[in-house]
Structure formats: structure tokens, C-alpha cells
Amino acid sequence: MRVGVLIQTRERSTVGPDCRLATLGTRSVLTQVVQRVRGLDDIEGCAILTGTDARDHGVVEVARLQGVSYFRSPADRPGQAMRYAVTQLGWDAVIAIRCDSPLISVDLLEQARRRFIEGDYDLVSVGAEQGFPLGLEVEIIRSRWLIARAPLIRLADERQPLLSWFQPTVPRFATLALSDQTDWSDVSLAIESPQDLEQMRWLSQAHGTSLWHWPWEVVAAEVRRWGASRLSSDEAAA
Template identity: 25%
Template sequence: MNRTSNHAAVEQAPVTGVVIQARIGSTRLPGKVLMDLGGRTVLSHVIERCQAIEGVDVVACAVPKSKADDPVAEEATRNGAAVFRGAEKDVLGRVLGCARAQAMHIVMRITADCPLLDPTVCAGVLRLQRVTGADYVSNDMKLCWPRGLDCEVVTRAWLERAAEEATDAEDREHVTRYIRRHPEVHWEHLPLLGKSVQHIRLTLDTEDDLRDLRRIVATLPPGRTGWGYDRVLRLVAADPELAGRLNGRGQHDGLWMVRGI
């Protein structure tokens, strides 16, 4: 490579990408990412929503290497996402491998069980990182957003450091746990303007979740644009039975409190 091409490589614009964690296995609802939601798979909804996030250059899925996960990788490819296959248990290593494969500098991590994630909210998290230059930005360091709208952005440099330094099994499974607890990390939080709605559950972990998500999706317009979390919340508020169930199942798993905030 000559000096000109070397200089061009150095000057190349940073790549911002989404890494979607997706696998067939699930303790409570195996195969959930390939289940039908409004005539399409849950994963296809997640990929489409991620593709609509302003400022994102590439969307990729980090999928385990196992044969059982081949259908997940195939579905991701069908929906226009890049695919990286890695270790199932070392999720940190798998997400980092995906980021490396796509030459990402800034990584937005999404899980494949959040089909109602809001591209506008995700774009807000990304903008906050760009404005502040923070190492880590999320909308769940303080409880306020509905469960299922979770979004976090981290520099690849910190993913690399976490992968090198983290030895605890929990830190390898929960990708950013080590980063969120590290005292040297500059972190920022995207707040929800208005009353907290963190008690509302819009994610997929159980058959009950699937039933309620199907009920919501059936009333939403098709396509990835034209609606966001505010419309979903209005639909929930207008359906007392649904609202009661979602409120009753609203929960966070403790990771959000890792900072003691």
C-alpha cells in the first residue's frame, strides 16, 4: 500500500454501526426472535427499526455459531443485515467480533427481543454521544423509559478494553456491565422528558409478552416510519386491559442499577 492509500485509510470517516444480539436460545421463550409478529418475524421488525436510525452506517447481527442458530443468521441476511457468528456464551466477545468485522468505531448495541424500539430515541442516544464525546451513552442508566426501548452506544475502544480485562462470567455475558461499572468511563444518560413510564413492559420474554405485542402491532401502521414509542403508549393507555397487564409485568433485571443511581 502506498503513502496515499495509507493517508486515505487514516482519514476515513468513523463507522457507526448497530450490533443486534440475536440467538435461537432463550430460557423463558426459546425461538422468540423468529416468532411471528404481524406476519413477520420479531427479528425482521428489529432489523427494520434499526435500519431507520439516523446516523447509522451499518446494521449487523451477532449470532452464535451453533447449527441451531443458522435460521437466525439466514433471517438476518434476508432482511439486509450483515451477520457475524461467534461464541454463544461469550456475548461480549461476539459483539466485539461483529463490530470488528464491520470496522465500527462507534457501536450501538440492541437486543433482538425489542421489536418496538424507537429509531428516534436511538438516534437521540447516538447524537448525545457525538455531542459529548462520551465513552458510553444509554437511556437506561436511570429508570424512566419503557422496558423494550433500551439503547446504548459505546466506543469500540472501550469494548476492546472490556474484552481484554473482563474475566467475570457476568461481564462476558452482559456486554457492557464491565464498562458501566468502570470508574474511568465517561458516561451520559438520555433522559425521558416527562413522567417516567419505566413500569411499562414492551419487550419479549414470555408468551404473555408475545400476545400483547401482537395486539399492539395489529393496531400500528405498517412500515418502519410514521410511529414511535409515544404512539405505542397512547395505544396502551386507551386499552385498560392491556395497560393493566403491561404495568403488572413491568420489570428491570437489576443491570440498570449497577451504578447505584
Template identity: 20%
Template sequence: MEVGVVVQARIGSSRLPGKVLKPLAGSSMLHRVVERAQQAGHPDCLVVAVPYTESDDPVAKEARSAGTQVVRGSEDDVLARFVQAIHRYNLDLVVRLTADNPFVEGKVIDAMIERVEQDNVDYLHNVRDSGYPLGTCVEVVRSEGLQEAFVQSDRRRDHEHVTPYLYDTDSNFRTAVFQRDEPVDDIRLTVDTEKDYRLASSIFDELSNRAATFDLEDILELRAARPELFEVNASVSQKSLSE
């Protein structure tokens, strides 16, 4: 079975433009996502899916400099970019990451791939009701599901956000949640605003000596020692998929 990590990335952002190229302890956020995903042992390839627009050329260049493959496609139809990656690299299983979630962990990616194979599910995530904080999100999905979504759905939501077709339509897809034993979803680690970025920068600065490998337990230890760092984005609300 061919397994690929596909990271969606673009320069545009309504709340924090250019965020994927902003530095975290000396390397871009996109580079940090890539190097942390590279700690996973199971995937056969790592691809960054970038819009085919001139403004996103620096994103594609940064992805290549980080050692990844690049596919380029529609700016608005993100699902189409994933399907391109599936076809180009003959992927059977896709690990979906986003370039504004810089705290993904290779060991979580590996564990989720193993769970999909072991339990024979079509879609596994730790995005909602999992006990994992935003910013550590991973989705693992069989390629057939994404290809069916691309062909069958004309909803903008499905094409922009990639996976909703698998979990909020009447279908026979087998879905599951990858749960954390001790929930810590009271921390916001995604980077969507300047305040989020300030927290991410602080964490990477504090843990920069092992930027590719520190995990959520290390972040929790940092919060216990330096709780004031985590107050910066405590009031930030997450956008809904409809926004």
C-alpha cells in the same frame, strides 16, 4: 467515524424459546427490530450477531433476509461477537440492540449517537433510570470500551451482558443516561415471556399499518384507548443479570 448497529440474537431463551423468530404482524420479531433500526439515519451498517451453532442457522438466515450483515461467534461470549463486528466493519461507535426489544426507535438511536458525539461520552444508555420502558432500550458505546472489556475482564457477567464493565467497574469511562422528559417506565415492552409476546403482538397488530415507524407516543395513545391490552404482562418480573 464509522457507526454500526449491532443486534444480538439467538434462538435459545429460558423463558420463551425461539422468541426472536416469532411473528409480529406477519414478520419475525428480529425482522421488526431490524426494520425499526433501519429508520435511523446515522449508522453506517447494521449487523446481527448470532451464535455459531446449528440451531441458530435459522436466525442467521432471517437476519440476511432482512437485509443485514451477519457475524457468528460464541454462544455464551456475546461480547466476543460484538468485538468481531467491530473488527470486521472497522467500527468506532457501536449501537447495541437486542432482538427481544422490538420497540426501538430510529429517532432515539440518532439522538443518542448525536449526544455521544456532542458530549464526548464513552457509554450512553436508556436502560436504567431513564424514564424509558423496557423494550425500547438502546446502548451506544465507543468501540475502545468494548475491546478493553473483552481483553481485561474475565467476569462472565461482562462477556454475557456486553456492557457491565463500562458502568460497574472502577474505570475512567465517561457514562451518561439518555433521559426521557416524561417517564413512562411503568410499561413492560420487552419480550421475555409468553405474556410479553402477547402484548407485543397486540401492539403490532393494532399499529401494523406503520409497523416500522410508530413510536412510544403511539403506544401510549393505544394504552389510553385499550388499557386492557396492557394488563396481560403487568405481573411479569424482569430477570436480573445474575439469573
């Protein structure tokens, strides 16, 4: 099965502030996401979905610099770019992730893909249950359902998971839990607020490039450890 990754980067799809092009470490937030996705084995590639507003032009520039395909659609037709992407790229299924999750777990993506294929599902949502760190949400859907149903989507809340868009029409779906049973509900591995961006900047400064290769559990523990310290990025790394 040919599986690719769609990174949703439309401004309306971001949960917190518009940090798509904000600097995090030595790269933009969006570039960090693209680089992590490229760590996946046996993936067909990744593509960026964005809008047609002037504020989306910077996203297109990142896509060009990274050599990533991009697809644009207007605000009132959020599913149009999805449909066109999977049609053009010829993928059998797509993994959908958010652009404001620079610490998305490659292991989680691989686990979700494996469960999706083994269970012969049409749609799988991983990370939707209480207790997961924010930003680890991953969904996989068969391309044929995107092609058939995406044109019917109008003014959908792009912050909601695909499960809420397609569940009524997709016969075989599942919500899967992470293997880790720790309650990480107080941890955000996505940028949900300006404070999250500041915290990630501090962590990147404190730990350097090694941070981007840690297992998600280690990163989550470090985020929790410093969460109450209210450190700013200009403080000395301790």
C-alpha cells in the same frame, strides 16, 4: 464518527421467551428490529450478533435474507463476536440494542448517538433509569474499548447492560435520561413475557403496518391502554 448498530440476538441475551423468530405482524420479531434500525439516518449499517448453537441457525438465515452481516461466538465467549464485528466493520463506535425490542425508538437511537458524540463519551447508557418502558434500553460504546476488553469477558450475564460489563474500565461514561418525563414503568416495548408477545400481536392486528411508524410515546400509551384488557390476538380489532 462512523457509528453502526449491533443487534444482540444470542438466545442468552433475550430477557423473556425466545421470540427472535416469532411472527409479529407480517415479519419476524428480529426482522422488525432490523427494519426499524434501517430508519436511522447517517448510520454505517447494522450487524447481528448470535451464537453457535443449532437454535441460532434461524437467526443467520434472517440476517442473510435481510442482507445484514452476522457474527457468531460460543456461549462461554459472548464478547468475541462483538470484538470481531467492530474490527471487521471498522466502526468507531457501536449502538447496542436487544433483538426482542421490535418497537425500539429510532428517535431515541438518534438522540443517544447525538449525546454520545457531543459529550465525547466512551460509553453511554440510555434507558437505565427507573420509569422507562422496558425495551428502550440503548447503549453506545467506542469500538476501541470493545476491542481491548471484550476478550476478557467470560460467562457474562448477557441480559445485563454493557455498562455493567465495561463501567469499571471505561473512563468517560454517562447514564442519560429520556426527554419524556412520564412514568412508563408499567409499559413494555420489548417482549419480556409470552403476554407481551400476544399483546404486540394484537396491536399489530388492530392497527396494521402504521403501528411500526408511530412515535414510541404513542405506542407506549396504546400498550398501556390495552394492558388491562387482556385481549387475545384472535379477538376482533376494535
